Amino acid sequence: MNFSYWEIKNWFTAVDFTIVGSGIVGLHCALTLREKYPNSKILVLEKGILPQGASTKNAGFACFGSASEILDDLKNHSEEEVVQLIQKRWDGLQLLRKNLGDSAIDFKPFGGYELFLKEDESSYNECLQKLPFINEILKPIFKNDVFNKEVDRFDFKEIHEYLIFNPFEAQIDTGKMMHSLLQKAIANNIMILNHIEVAAFHENNIGVLISFDDFSFISKKLLFATNGFAQKLTNNQVKPARAQVLITEPIPNLDIKGTFHLDKGYYYFRNIDDRILFGGGRNLDFSGETTTEFGQTELIQNHLEKLLKEVILPDTDFKIAHRWSGIMGMGSSKNPIVEQLSDNVFCGVRLGGMGVAIGSLIGKELADLVQ
Structure with a gap:
Protein backbone atom coordinates (compact mmCIF):
# COMPACT_ATOMS: atom_id res chain seq x y z
CA MET A 1 0.00 0.00 0.00
CA ASN A 2 1.29 3.44 -0.91
CA PHE A 3 0.19 5.23 2.28
CA SER A 4 1.70 8.61 3.12
CA TYR A 5 2.92 9.72 6.52
CA TRP A 6 -0.28 11.76 6.93
CA GLU A 7 -2.54 8.83 6.07
CA ILE A 8 -0.77 6.51 8.49
CA LYS A 9 -0.77 9.16 11.23
CA ASN A 10 -4.46 10.11 10.95
CA TRP A 11 -6.12 6.82 10.04
CA PHE A 12 -3.93 3.98 11.31
CA THR A 13 -2.17 5.29 14.44
CA ALA A 14 -3.49 5.03 18.02
CA VAL A 15 -6.64 3.17 16.93
CA ASP A 16 -8.80 2.10 19.85
CA PHE A 17 -11.45 0.05 18.03
CA THR A 18 -11.37 -1.52 14.58
CA ILE A 19 -14.63 -2.96 13.27
CA VAL A 20 -14.62 -5.20 10.21
CA GLY A 21 -17.84 -4.76 8.26
CA SER A 22 -19.79 -1.54 7.65
CA GLY A 23 -23.27 -3.05 7.56
CA ILE A 24 -26.11 -2.75 10.06
CA VAL A 25 -24.22 -4.63 12.78
CA GLY A 26 -20.87 -2.93 12.25
CA LEU A 27 -22.18 0.64 12.24
CA HIS A 28 -24.49 0.11 15.22
CA CYS A 29 -21.52 -1.39 17.04
CA ALA A 30 -19.45 1.70 16.17
CA LEU A 31 -22.18 4.09 17.29
CA THR A 32 -22.60 2.26 20.60
CA LEU A 33 -18.84 2.35 21.17
CA ARG A 34 -18.89 6.09 20.46
CA GLU A 35 -21.53 6.57 23.18
CA LYS A 36 -19.49 4.51 25.66
CA TYR A 37 -16.09 5.92 24.72
CA PRO A 38 -16.66 9.47 23.35
CA ASN A 39 -12.95 10.24 22.91
CA SER A 40 -11.91 6.97 21.29
CA LYS A 41 -10.60 6.48 17.77
CA ILE A 42 -12.95 4.17 15.87
CA LEU A 43 -12.11 2.73 12.47
CA VAL A 44 -14.47 0.67 10.30
CA LEU A 45 -13.00 -1.43 7.48
CA GLU A 46 -15.22 -2.55 4.60
CA LYS A 47 -14.10 -4.76 1.73
CA GLY A 48 -16.78 -3.56 -0.70
CA ILE A 49 -17.67 -0.25 -2.28
CA LEU A 50 -20.83 -0.49 -0.15
CA PRO A 51 -21.54 -2.94 2.70
CA GLN A 52 -20.66 -6.20 1.00
CA GLY A 53 -22.98 -8.83 2.47
CA ALA A 54 -26.70 -8.16 2.76
CA SER A 55 -27.23 -4.78 4.46
CA THR A 56 -27.81 -2.93 1.17
CA LYS A 57 -28.96 -6.00 -0.75
CA ASN A 58 -31.85 -7.33 1.35
CA ALA A 59 -35.54 -7.00 0.49
CA GLY A 60 -36.32 -4.41 3.18
CA PHE A 61 -38.66 -6.53 5.30
CA ALA A 62 -39.22 -5.25 8.85
CA CYS A 63 -40.35 -8.71 9.91
CA PHE A 64 -39.74 -11.29 12.62
CA GLY A 65 -40.94 -14.52 11.01
CA SER A 66 -44.02 -15.82 9.20
CA ALA A 67 -46.38 -18.33 10.81
CA SER A 68 -44.98 -21.30 8.87
CA GLU A 69 -41.40 -20.16 9.58
CA ILE A 70 -42.14 -19.97 13.31
CA LEU A 71 -43.69 -23.45 13.27
CA ASP A 72 -40.63 -24.72 11.40
CA ASP A 73 -38.34 -23.12 14.00
CA LEU A 74 -40.30 -24.83 16.78
CA LYS A 75 -39.29 -28.20 15.29
CA ASN A 76 -35.59 -27.36 15.74
CA HIS A 77 -35.59 -25.05 18.78
CA SER A 78 -37.41 -25.04 22.11
CA GLU A 79 -40.51 -22.89 22.53
CA GLU A 80 -38.55 -20.64 24.89
CA GLU A 81 -35.75 -20.19 22.33
CA VAL A 82 -38.18 -19.31 19.55
CA VAL A 83 -40.01 -16.75 21.68
CA GLN A 84 -36.69 -15.23 22.78
CA LEU A 85 -35.58 -14.98 19.13
CA ILE A 86 -38.79 -13.21 18.15
CA GLN A 87 -38.42 -10.89 21.14
CA LYS A 88 -34.88 -10.01 19.94
CA ARG A 89 -36.10 -9.38 16.41
CA TRP A 90 -38.93 -7.17 17.63
CA ASP A 91 -36.65 -5.26 20.02
CA GLY A 92 -34.08 -4.85 17.23
CA LEU A 93 -36.68 -3.35 14.88
CA GLN A 94 -37.74 -0.85 17.55
CA LEU A 95 -34.09 0.06 18.18
CA LEU A 96 -33.51 0.61 14.44
CA ARG A 97 -36.55 2.88 14.25
CA LYS A 98 -35.50 4.78 17.37
CA ASN A 99 -31.90 5.25 16.19
CA LEU A 100 -32.71 6.45 12.67
CA GLY A 101 -36.34 7.56 12.68
CA ASP A 102 -39.17 6.18 10.55
CA SER A 103 -38.87 8.80 7.80
CA ALA A 104 -35.14 8.11 7.33
CA ILE A 105 -35.81 4.41 6.69
CA ASP A 106 -39.13 4.97 4.86
CA PHE A 107 -40.95 2.78 7.37
CA LYS A 108 -44.37 1.76 6.02
CA PRO A 109 -46.58 -0.38 8.30
CA PHE A 110 -48.60 -2.05 5.56
CA GLY A 111 -48.61 -5.39 7.36
CA GLY A 112 -47.33 -8.75 6.19
CA TYR A 113 -49.03 -11.69 4.49
CA GLU A 114 -48.28 -15.35 4.04
CA LEU A 115 -49.73 -17.26 1.11
CA PHE A 116 -49.74 -21.00 0.48
CA LEU A 117 -49.54 -22.73 -2.88
CA LYS A 118 -52.35 -25.18 -3.62
CA GLU A 119 -49.80 -28.02 -3.62
CA ASP A 120 -48.73 -27.08 -0.07
CA GLU A 121 -51.81 -28.54 1.62
CA SER A 122 -50.16 -29.86 4.76
CA SER A 123 -48.33 -26.64 5.71
CA TYR A 124 -51.49 -24.60 5.02
CA ASN A 125 -53.66 -26.78 7.25
CA GLU A 126 -51.02 -26.93 10.00
CA CYS A 127 -50.65 -23.16 10.09
CA LEU A 128 -54.39 -22.50 10.24
CA GLN A 129 -54.81 -25.13 12.93
CA LYS A 130 -51.96 -23.79 15.07
CA LEU A 131 -52.57 -20.05 14.73
CA PRO A 132 -54.20 -19.85 18.20
CA PHE A 133 -51.14 -21.58 19.72
CA ILE A 134 -48.66 -19.23 17.97
CA ASN A 135 -50.69 -16.20 19.00
CA GLU A 136 -50.77 -17.43 22.58
CA ILE A 137 -46.99 -17.89 22.93
CA LEU A 138 -46.36 -14.48 21.33
CA LYS A 139 -48.94 -12.59 23.40
CA PRO A 140 -46.43 -11.60 26.13
CA ILE A 141 -44.44 -9.72 23.44
CA PHE A 142 -47.21 -8.12 21.36
CA LYS A 143 -50.13 -8.04 23.83
CA ASN A 144 -52.47 -8.91 20.97
CA ASP A 145 -52.96 -11.64 18.39
CA VAL A 146 -50.17 -11.46 15.80
CA PHE A 147 -51.64 -13.67 13.07
CA ASN A 148 -55.14 -14.00 11.65
CA LYS A 149 -56.54 -15.40 8.43
CA GLU A 150 -57.90 -13.22 5.64
CA VAL A 151 -59.43 -13.97 2.25
CA ASP A 152 -57.04 -13.17 -0.60
CA ARG A 153 -57.92 -9.75 -2.05
CA PHE A 154 -54.88 -9.49 -4.34
CA ASP A 155 -56.06 -11.94 -7.01
CA PHE A 156 -53.13 -14.28 -6.60
CA LYS A 157 -53.54 -17.59 -8.42
CA GLU A 158 -52.82 -21.23 -7.56
CA ILE A 159 -52.98 -20.56 -3.83
CA HIS A 160 -55.29 -21.56 -0.97
CA GLU A 161 -58.28 -19.38 -0.09
CA TYR A 162 -56.89 -17.77 3.03
CA LEU A 163 -53.80 -15.65 3.58
CA ILE A 164 -52.33 -15.23 7.04
CA PHE A 165 -52.09 -11.55 7.93
CA ASN A 166 -49.67 -9.98 10.42
CA PRO A 167 -50.42 -6.29 11.23
CA PHE A 168 -47.10 -5.85 13.06
CA GLU A 169 -44.98 -6.32 9.94
CA ALA A 170 -43.74 -3.44 7.80
CA GLN A 171 -41.39 -2.56 4.95
CA ILE A 172 -38.44 -0.19 4.79
CA ASP A 173 -36.18 1.26 2.12
CA THR A 174 -32.90 -0.59 2.63
CA GLY A 175 -30.87 1.97 0.70
CA LYS A 176 -32.25 4.92 2.68
CA MET A 177 -31.64 3.04 5.93
CA MET A 178 -27.96 2.39 5.19
CA HIS A 179 -27.42 5.90 3.80
CA SER A 180 -28.83 7.36 7.01
CA LEU A 181 -26.75 5.00 9.14
CA LEU A 182 -23.55 5.89 7.26
CA GLN A 183 -24.31 9.60 7.64
CA LYS A 184 -24.87 9.17 11.37
CA ALA A 185 -21.60 7.26 11.77
CA ILE A 186 -19.60 9.93 9.92
CA ALA A 187 -21.29 12.68 11.94
CA ASN A 188 -20.10 10.87 15.08
CA ASN A 189 -16.46 10.94 13.95
CA ILE A 190 -16.35 7.28 12.98
CA MET A 191 -13.86 6.67 10.18
CA ILE A 192 -14.99 4.30 7.40
CA LEU A 193 -12.56 2.95 4.81
CA ASN A 194 -13.82 0.93 1.85
CA HIS A 195 -12.12 -1.57 -0.45
CA ILE A 196 -10.08 -2.99 2.43
CA GLU A 197 -10.25 -6.73 3.05
CA VAL A 198 -8.60 -7.90 6.27
CA ALA A 199 -6.30 -10.80 5.46
CA ALA A 200 -5.07 -11.74 8.94
CA PHE A 201 -4.79 -10.57 12.54
CA HIS A 202 -2.42 -11.41 15.36
CA GLU A 203 -2.92 -10.56 19.00
CA ASN A 204 0.11 -9.25 20.93
CA ASN A 205 0.82 -7.54 24.23
CA ILE A 206 -0.34 -4.11 23.04
CA GLY A 207 -3.45 -5.08 21.10
CA VAL A 208 -4.16 -6.67 17.73
CA LEU A 209 -1.97 -6.44 14.64
CA ILE A 210 -4.35 -6.20 11.66
CA SER A 211 -3.05 -6.90 8.16
CA PHE A 212 -4.37 -6.24 4.68
CA ASP A 213 -2.48 -6.30 1.39
CA ASP A 214 1.12 -5.53 2.44
CA PHE A 215 0.22 -3.15 5.29
CA SER A 216 -0.34 -3.73 9.04
CA PHE A 217 -1.40 -1.56 11.94
CA ILE A 218 -2.22 -1.95 15.64
CA SER A 219 -5.69 -1.61 17.15
CA LYS A 220 -6.45 -2.04 20.85
CA LYS A 221 -9.61 -4.03 20.06
CA LEU A 222 -10.85 -5.82 16.94
CA LEU A 223 -14.56 -6.53 16.34
CA PHE A 224 -15.90 -8.65 13.47
CA ALA A 225 -19.33 -7.82 12.04
CA THR A 226 -18.98 -9.80 8.83
CA ASN A 227 -21.96 -12.19 9.17
CA GLY A 228 -21.97 -14.47 6.08
CA PHE A 229 -18.22 -13.95 5.54
CA ALA A 230 -17.33 -14.66 9.18
CA GLN A 231 -16.00 -18.21 8.95
CA LYS A 232 -12.82 -17.31 7.06
CA LEU A 233 -11.21 -15.28 9.85
CA THR A 234 -13.16 -16.18 13.01
CA ASN A 235 -13.62 -19.95 12.52
CA ASN A 236 -17.18 -19.62 13.77
CA GLN A 237 -19.93 -22.02 12.77
CA VAL A 238 -21.38 -19.67 10.16
CA GLY A 331 -25.98 -22.04 10.95
CA SER A 332 -27.44 -25.04 12.72
CA SER A 333 -29.05 -22.63 15.19
CA LYS A 334 -30.88 -19.40 14.44
CA ASN A 335 -29.40 -17.82 17.54
CA PRO A 336 -26.83 -15.16 16.57
CA ILE A 337 -23.22 -15.57 17.73
CA VAL A 338 -22.09 -12.63 19.87
CA GLU A 339 -18.95 -13.61 21.70
CA GLN A 340 -15.46 -12.73 22.81
CA LEU A 341 -12.94 -14.76 20.82
CA SER A 342 -9.85 -13.74 22.81
CA ASP A 343 -8.69 -10.90 25.08
CA ASN A 344 -9.08 -8.22 22.41
CA VAL A 345 -11.07 -9.85 19.61
CA PHE A 346 -14.88 -10.09 19.41
CA CYS A 347 -17.57 -11.02 16.88
CA GLY A 348 -21.28 -10.51 16.22
CA VAL A 349 -22.34 -12.79 13.36
CA ARG A 350 -24.84 -15.43 12.09
CA LEU A 351 -27.96 -13.30 11.80
CA GLY A 352 -29.99 -16.08 10.14
CA GLY A 353 -31.50 -13.94 7.39
CA MET A 354 -32.94 -11.48 9.90
CA GLY A 355 -30.34 -8.70 9.67
CA VAL A 356 -32.84 -5.86 9.34
CA ALA A 357 -34.65 -7.07 12.46
CA ILE A 358 -31.74 -7.92 14.75
CA GLY A 359 -28.74 -6.17 13.21
CA SER A 360 -28.99 -3.04 15.35
CA LEU A 361 -29.41 -5.08 18.54
CA ILE A 362 -26.52 -7.43 17.70
CA GLY A 363 -24.32 -4.41 16.98
CA LYS A 364 -25.12 -3.00 20.41
CA GLU A 365 -24.54 -6.37 22.11
CA LEU A 366 -21.20 -6.68 20.30
CA ALA A 367 -20.07 -3.27 21.54
CA ASP A 368 -21.25 -4.10 25.06
CA LEU A 369 -18.85 -7.08 25.17
CA VAL A 370 -15.94 -4.63 25.24
CA GLN A 371 -14.85 -3.67 28.76
Whole structure:
Protein backbone atom coordinates (compact mmCIF):
# COMPACT_ATOMS: atom_id res chain seq x y z
CA MET A 1 0.00 0.00 0.00
CA ASN A 2 1.29 3.44 -0.91
CA PHE A 3 0.19 5.23 2.28
CA SER A 4 1.70 8.61 3.12
CA TYR A 5 2.92 9.72 6.52
CA TRP A 6 -0.28 11.76 6.93
CA GLU A 7 -2.54 8.83 6.07
CA ILE A 8 -0.77 6.51 8.49
CA LYS A 9 -0.77 9.16 11.23
CA ASN A 10 -4.46 10.11 10.95
CA TRP A 11 -6.12 6.82 10.04
CA PHE A 12 -3.93 3.98 11.31
CA THR A 13 -2.17 5.29 14.44
CA ALA A 14 -3.49 5.03 18.02
CA VAL A 15 -6.64 3.17 16.93
CA ASP A 16 -8.80 2.10 19.85
CA PHE A 17 -11.45 0.05 18.03
CA THR A 18 -11.37 -1.52 14.58
CA ILE A 19 -14.63 -2.96 13.27
CA VAL A 20 -14.62 -5.20 10.21
CA GLY A 21 -17.84 -4.76 8.26
CA SER A 22 -19.79 -1.54 7.65
CA GLY A 23 -23.27 -3.05 7.56
CA ILE A 24 -26.11 -2.75 10.06
CA VAL A 25 -24.22 -4.63 12.78
CA GLY A 26 -20.87 -2.93 12.25
CA LEU A 27 -22.18 0.64 12.24
CA HIS A 28 -24.49 0.11 15.22
CA CYS A 29 -21.52 -1.39 17.04
CA ALA A 30 -19.45 1.70 16.17
CA LEU A 31 -22.18 4.09 17.29
CA THR A 32 -22.60 2.26 20.60
CA LEU A 33 -18.84 2.35 21.17
CA ARG A 34 -18.89 6.09 20.46
CA GLU A 35 -21.53 6.57 23.18
CA LYS A 36 -19.49 4.51 25.66
CA TYR A 37 -16.09 5.92 24.72
CA PRO A 38 -16.66 9.47 23.35
CA ASN A 39 -12.95 10.24 22.91
CA SER A 40 -11.91 6.97 21.29
CA LYS A 41 -10.60 6.48 17.77
CA ILE A 42 -12.95 4.17 15.87
CA LEU A 43 -12.11 2.73 12.47
CA VAL A 44 -14.47 0.67 10.30
CA LEU A 45 -13.00 -1.43 7.48
CA GLU A 46 -15.22 -2.55 4.60
CA LYS A 47 -14.10 -4.76 1.73
CA GLY A 48 -16.78 -3.56 -0.70
CA ILE A 49 -17.67 -0.25 -2.28
CA LEU A 50 -20.83 -0.49 -0.15
CA PRO A 51 -21.54 -2.94 2.70
CA GLN A 52 -20.66 -6.20 1.00
CA GLY A 53 -22.98 -8.83 2.47
CA ALA A 54 -26.70 -8.16 2.76
CA SER A 55 -27.23 -4.78 4.46
CA THR A 56 -27.81 -2.93 1.17
CA LYS A 57 -28.96 -6.00 -0.75
CA ASN A 58 -31.85 -7.33 1.35
CA ALA A 59 -35.54 -7.00 0.49
CA GLY A 60 -36.32 -4.41 3.18
CA PHE A 61 -38.66 -6.53 5.30
CA ALA A 62 -39.22 -5.25 8.85
CA CYS A 63 -40.35 -8.71 9.91
CA PHE A 64 -39.74 -11.29 12.62
CA GLY A 65 -40.94 -14.52 11.01
CA SER A 66 -44.02 -15.82 9.20
CA ALA A 67 -46.38 -18.33 10.81
CA SER A 68 -44.98 -21.30 8.87
CA GLU A 69 -41.40 -20.16 9.58
CA ILE A 70 -42.14 -19.97 13.31
CA LEU A 71 -43.69 -23.45 13.27
CA ASP A 72 -40.63 -24.72 11.40
CA ASP A 73 -38.34 -23.12 14.00
CA LEU A 74 -40.30 -24.83 16.78
CA LYS A 75 -39.29 -28.20 15.29
CA ASN A 76 -35.59 -27.36 15.74
CA HIS A 77 -35.59 -25.05 18.78
CA SER A 78 -37.41 -25.04 22.11
CA GLU A 79 -40.51 -22.89 22.53
CA GLU A 80 -38.55 -20.64 24.89
CA GLU A 81 -35.75 -20.19 22.33
CA VAL A 82 -38.18 -19.31 19.55
CA VAL A 83 -40.01 -16.75 21.68
CA GLN A 84 -36.69 -15.23 22.78
CA LEU A 85 -35.58 -14.98 19.13
CA ILE A 86 -38.79 -13.21 18.15
CA GLN A 87 -38.42 -10.89 21.14
CA LYS A 88 -34.88 -10.01 19.94
CA ARG A 89 -36.10 -9.38 16.41
CA TRP A 90 -38.93 -7.17 17.63
CA ASP A 91 -36.65 -5.26 20.02
CA GLY A 92 -34.08 -4.85 17.23
CA LEU A 93 -36.68 -3.35 14.88
CA GLN A 94 -37.74 -0.85 17.55
CA LEU A 95 -34.09 0.06 18.18
CA LEU A 96 -33.51 0.61 14.44
CA ARG A 97 -36.55 2.88 14.25
CA LYS A 98 -35.50 4.78 17.37
CA ASN A 99 -31.90 5.25 16.19
CA LEU A 100 -32.71 6.45 12.67
CA GLY A 101 -36.34 7.56 12.68
CA ASP A 102 -39.17 6.18 10.55
CA SER A 103 -38.87 8.80 7.80
CA ALA A 104 -35.14 8.11 7.33
CA ILE A 105 -35.81 4.41 6.69
CA ASP A 106 -39.13 4.97 4.86
CA PHE A 107 -40.95 2.78 7.37
CA LYS A 108 -44.37 1.76 6.02
CA PRO A 109 -46.58 -0.38 8.30
CA PHE A 110 -48.60 -2.05 5.56
CA GLY A 111 -48.61 -5.39 7.36
CA GLY A 112 -47.33 -8.75 6.19
CA TYR A 113 -49.03 -11.69 4.49
CA GLU A 114 -48.28 -15.35 4.04
CA LEU A 115 -49.73 -17.26 1.11
CA PHE A 116 -49.74 -21.00 0.48
CA LEU A 117 -49.54 -22.73 -2.88
CA LYS A 118 -52.35 -25.18 -3.62
CA GLU A 119 -49.80 -28.02 -3.62
CA ASP A 120 -48.73 -27.08 -0.07
CA GLU A 121 -51.81 -28.54 1.62
CA SER A 122 -50.16 -29.86 4.76
CA SER A 123 -48.33 -26.64 5.71
CA TYR A 124 -51.49 -24.60 5.02
CA ASN A 125 -53.66 -26.78 7.25
CA GLU A 126 -51.02 -26.93 10.00
CA CYS A 127 -50.65 -23.16 10.09
CA LEU A 128 -54.39 -22.50 10.24
CA GLN A 129 -54.81 -25.13 12.93
CA LYS A 130 -51.96 -23.79 15.07
CA LEU A 131 -52.57 -20.05 14.73
CA PRO A 132 -54.20 -19.85 18.20
CA PHE A 133 -51.14 -21.58 19.72
CA ILE A 134 -48.66 -19.23 17.97
CA ASN A 135 -50.69 -16.20 19.00
CA GLU A 136 -50.77 -17.43 22.58
CA ILE A 137 -46.99 -17.89 22.93
CA LEU A 138 -46.36 -14.48 21.33
CA LYS A 139 -48.94 -12.59 23.40
CA PRO A 140 -46.43 -11.60 26.13
CA ILE A 141 -44.44 -9.72 23.44
CA PHE A 142 -47.21 -8.12 21.36
CA LYS A 143 -50.13 -8.04 23.83
CA ASN A 144 -52.47 -8.91 20.97
CA ASP A 145 -52.96 -11.64 18.39
CA VAL A 146 -50.17 -11.46 15.80
CA PHE A 147 -51.64 -13.67 13.07
CA ASN A 148 -55.14 -14.00 11.65
CA LYS A 149 -56.54 -15.40 8.43
CA GLU A 150 -57.90 -13.22 5.64
CA VAL A 151 -59.43 -13.97 2.25
CA ASP A 152 -57.04 -13.17 -0.60
CA ARG A 153 -57.92 -9.75 -2.05
CA PHE A 154 -54.88 -9.49 -4.34
CA ASP A 155 -56.06 -11.94 -7.01
CA PHE A 156 -53.13 -14.28 -6.60
CA LYS A 157 -53.54 -17.59 -8.42
CA GLU A 158 -52.82 -21.23 -7.56
CA ILE A 159 -52.98 -20.56 -3.83
CA HIS A 160 -55.29 -21.56 -0.97
CA GLU A 161 -58.28 -19.38 -0.09
CA TYR A 162 -56.89 -17.77 3.03
CA LEU A 163 -53.80 -15.65 3.58
CA ILE A 164 -52.33 -15.23 7.04
CA PHE A 165 -52.09 -11.55 7.93
CA ASN A 166 -49.67 -9.98 10.42
CA PRO A 167 -50.42 -6.29 11.23
CA PHE A 168 -47.10 -5.85 13.06
CA GLU A 169 -44.98 -6.32 9.94
CA ALA A 170 -43.74 -3.44 7.80
CA GLN A 171 -41.39 -2.56 4.95
CA ILE A 172 -38.44 -0.19 4.79
CA ASP A 173 -36.18 1.26 2.12
CA THR A 174 -32.90 -0.59 2.63
CA GLY A 175 -30.87 1.97 0.70
CA LYS A 176 -32.25 4.92 2.68
CA MET A 177 -31.64 3.04 5.93
CA MET A 178 -27.96 2.39 5.19
CA HIS A 179 -27.42 5.90 3.80
CA SER A 180 -28.83 7.36 7.01
CA LEU A 181 -26.75 5.00 9.14
CA LEU A 182 -23.55 5.89 7.26
CA GLN A 183 -24.31 9.60 7.64
CA LYS A 184 -24.87 9.17 11.37
CA ALA A 185 -21.60 7.26 11.77
CA ILE A 186 -19.60 9.93 9.92
CA ALA A 187 -21.29 12.68 11.94
CA ASN A 188 -20.10 10.87 15.08
CA ASN A 189 -16.46 10.94 13.95
CA ILE A 190 -16.35 7.28 12.98
CA MET A 191 -13.86 6.67 10.18
CA ILE A 192 -14.99 4.30 7.40
CA LEU A 193 -12.56 2.95 4.81
CA ASN A 194 -13.82 0.93 1.85
CA HIS A 195 -12.12 -1.57 -0.45
CA ILE A 196 -10.08 -2.99 2.43
CA GLU A 197 -10.25 -6.73 3.05
CA VAL A 198 -8.60 -7.90 6.27
CA ALA A 199 -6.30 -10.80 5.46
CA ALA A 200 -5.07 -11.74 8.94
CA PHE A 201 -4.79 -10.57 12.54
CA HIS A 202 -2.42 -11.41 15.36
CA GLU A 203 -2.92 -10.56 19.00
CA ASN A 204 0.11 -9.25 20.93
CA ASN A 205 0.82 -7.54 24.23
CA ILE A 206 -0.34 -4.11 23.04
CA GLY A 207 -3.45 -5.08 21.10
CA VAL A 208 -4.16 -6.67 17.73
CA LEU A 209 -1.97 -6.44 14.64
CA ILE A 210 -4.35 -6.20 11.66
CA SER A 211 -3.05 -6.90 8.16
CA PHE A 212 -4.37 -6.24 4.68
CA ASP A 213 -2.48 -6.30 1.39
CA ASP A 214 1.12 -5.53 2.44
CA PHE A 215 0.22 -3.15 5.29
CA SER A 216 -0.34 -3.73 9.04
CA PHE A 217 -1.40 -1.56 11.94
CA ILE A 218 -2.22 -1.95 15.64
CA SER A 219 -5.69 -1.61 17.15
CA LYS A 220 -6.45 -2.04 20.85
CA LYS A 221 -9.61 -4.03 20.06
CA LEU A 222 -10.85 -5.82 16.94
CA LEU A 223 -14.56 -6.53 16.34
CA PHE A 224 -15.90 -8.65 13.47
CA ALA A 225 -19.33 -7.82 12.04
CA THR A 226 -18.98 -9.80 8.83
CA ASN A 227 -21.96 -12.19 9.17
CA GLY A 228 -21.97 -14.47 6.08
CA PHE A 229 -18.22 -13.95 5.54
CA ALA A 230 -17.33 -14.66 9.18
CA GLN A 231 -16.00 -18.21 8.95
CA LYS A 232 -12.82 -17.31 7.06
CA LEU A 233 -11.21 -15.28 9.85
CA THR A 234 -13.16 -16.18 13.01
CA ASN A 235 -13.62 -19.95 12.52
CA ASN A 236 -17.18 -19.62 13.77
CA GLN A 237 -19.93 -22.02 12.77
CA VAL A 238 -21.38 -19.67 10.16
CA LYS A 239 -22.36 -20.88 6.72
CA PRO A 240 -22.79 -18.33 3.93
CA ALA A 241 -26.18 -18.36 2.26
CA ARG A 242 -26.73 -16.55 -1.02
CA ALA A 243 -30.10 -14.93 -1.61
CA GLN A 244 -31.07 -14.15 -5.21
CA VAL A 245 -33.41 -11.27 -5.96
CA LEU A 246 -35.09 -9.67 -8.96
CA ILE A 247 -37.20 -6.56 -9.45
CA THR A 248 -39.67 -5.67 -12.20
CA GLU A 249 -40.04 -2.53 -14.26
CA PRO A 250 -42.79 -0.20 -12.90
CA ILE A 251 -46.25 -1.77 -13.28
CA PRO A 252 -49.21 0.59 -13.90
CA ASN A 253 -52.01 0.40 -11.29
CA LEU A 254 -50.15 -2.11 -9.14
CA ASP A 255 -52.52 -3.02 -6.31
CA ILE A 256 -50.19 -5.23 -4.27
CA LYS A 257 -49.10 -3.50 -1.06
CA GLY A 258 -47.27 -5.10 1.86
CA THR A 259 -44.65 -7.72 2.56
CA PHE A 260 -45.42 -11.27 1.47
CA HIS A 261 -44.02 -14.67 2.46
CA LEU A 262 -44.25 -18.03 0.74
CA ASP A 263 -42.98 -21.52 1.63
CA LYS A 264 -41.66 -21.03 5.19
CA GLY A 265 -39.99 -17.76 4.27
CA TYR A 266 -37.89 -19.23 1.46
CA TYR A 267 -39.67 -16.88 -0.96
CA TYR A 268 -40.60 -13.27 -0.29
CA PHE A 269 -41.93 -10.35 -2.30
CA ARG A 270 -43.13 -6.78 -1.82
CA ASN A 271 -44.14 -3.63 -3.63
CA ILE A 272 -41.59 -0.81 -4.05
CA ASP A 273 -41.88 2.21 -6.41
CA ASP A 274 -44.74 0.57 -8.37
CA ARG A 275 -42.59 -2.53 -8.88
CA ILE A 276 -42.53 -6.03 -7.42
CA LEU A 277 -39.31 -7.07 -5.72
CA PHE A 278 -39.11 -10.86 -5.44
CA GLY A 279 -36.41 -13.01 -3.89
CA GLY A 280 -35.68 -16.46 -2.57
CA GLY A 281 -35.41 -19.98 -3.93
CA ARG A 282 -32.36 -20.96 -1.90
CA ASN A 283 -34.20 -24.18 -0.98
CA LEU A 284 -34.00 -25.30 -4.62
CA ASP A 285 -30.24 -25.74 -4.31
CA PHE A 286 -28.97 -25.48 -0.73
CA SER A 287 -25.46 -26.68 -1.55
CA GLY A 288 -25.07 -24.37 -4.55
CA GLU A 289 -26.29 -21.38 -2.59
CA THR A 290 -23.94 -22.03 0.33
CA THR A 291 -21.41 -19.66 -1.16
CA THR A 292 -19.81 -16.25 -0.69
CA GLU A 293 -19.82 -15.68 -4.47
CA PHE A 294 -22.33 -13.15 -5.75
CA GLY A 295 -24.36 -14.05 -8.84
CA GLN A 296 -27.54 -15.65 -10.15
CA THR A 297 -28.41 -19.11 -11.43
CA GLU A 298 -30.86 -20.08 -14.16
CA LEU A 299 -32.51 -22.64 -11.86
CA ILE A 300 -33.54 -20.08 -9.26
CA GLN A 301 -34.14 -17.08 -11.53
CA ASN A 302 -36.39 -19.14 -13.83
CA HIS A 303 -38.40 -20.38 -10.86
CA LEU A 304 -38.81 -16.85 -9.48
CA GLU A 305 -40.09 -15.72 -12.88
CA LYS A 306 -42.44 -18.72 -13.04
CA LEU A 307 -43.96 -17.89 -9.65
CA LEU A 308 -44.28 -14.24 -10.67
CA LYS A 309 -46.13 -15.18 -13.84
CA GLU A 310 -48.33 -17.96 -12.48
CA VAL A 311 -49.02 -16.89 -8.88
CA ILE A 312 -48.21 -13.25 -8.10
CA LEU A 313 -48.89 -11.38 -11.37
CA PRO A 314 -50.91 -13.92 -13.39
CA ASP A 315 -52.91 -11.39 -15.43
CA THR A 316 -50.28 -8.67 -15.67
CA ASP A 317 -47.58 -8.02 -18.22
CA PHE A 318 -44.24 -7.35 -16.57
CA LYS A 319 -40.57 -7.06 -17.44
CA ILE A 320 -37.58 -7.81 -15.22
CA ALA A 321 -35.53 -4.66 -14.69
CA HIS A 322 -32.67 -5.91 -12.56
CA ARG A 323 -31.28 -8.90 -10.67
CA TRP A 324 -28.80 -9.17 -7.79
CA SER A 325 -27.79 -11.30 -4.83
CA GLY A 326 -26.75 -10.88 -1.20
CA ILE A 327 -24.87 -13.08 1.25
CA MET A 328 -26.48 -14.01 4.58
CA GLY A 329 -25.01 -15.88 7.54
CA MET A 330 -26.73 -19.13 8.63
CA GLY A 331 -25.98 -22.04 10.95
CA SER A 332 -27.44 -25.04 12.72
CA SER A 333 -29.05 -22.63 15.19
CA LYS A 334 -30.88 -19.40 14.44
CA ASN A 335 -29.40 -17.82 17.54
CA PRO A 336 -26.83 -15.16 16.57
CA ILE A 337 -23.22 -15.57 17.73
CA VAL A 338 -22.09 -12.63 19.87
CA GLU A 339 -18.95 -13.61 21.70
CA GLN A 340 -15.46 -12.73 22.81
CA LEU A 341 -12.94 -14.76 20.82
CA SER A 342 -9.85 -13.74 22.81
CA ASP A 343 -8.69 -10.90 25.08
CA ASN A 344 -9.08 -8.22 22.41
CA VAL A 345 -11.07 -9.85 19.61
CA PHE A 346 -14.88 -10.09 19.41
CA CYS A 347 -17.57 -11.02 16.88
CA GLY A 348 -21.28 -10.51 16.22
CA VAL A 349 -22.34 -12.79 13.36
CA ARG A 350 -24.84 -15.43 12.09
CA LEU A 351 -27.96 -13.30 11.80
CA GLY A 352 -29.99 -16.08 10.14
CA GLY A 353 -31.50 -13.94 7.39
CA MET A 354 -32.94 -11.48 9.90
CA GLY A 355 -30.34 -8.70 9.67
CA VAL A 356 -32.84 -5.86 9.34
CA ALA A 357 -34.65 -7.07 12.46
CA ILE A 358 -31.74 -7.92 14.75
CA GLY A 359 -28.74 -6.17 13.21
CA SER A 360 -28.99 -3.04 15.35
CA LEU A 361 -29.41 -5.08 18.54
CA ILE A 362 -26.52 -7.43 17.70
CA GLY A 363 -24.32 -4.41 16.98
CA LYS A 364 -25.12 -3.00 20.41
CA GLU A 365 -24.54 -6.37 22.11
CA LEU A 366 -21.20 -6.68 20.30
CA ALA A 367 -20.07 -3.27 21.54
CA ASP A 368 -21.25 -4.10 25.06
CA LEU A 369 -18.85 -7.08 25.17
CA VAL A 370 -15.94 -4.63 25.24
CA GLN A 371 -14.85 -3.67 28.76
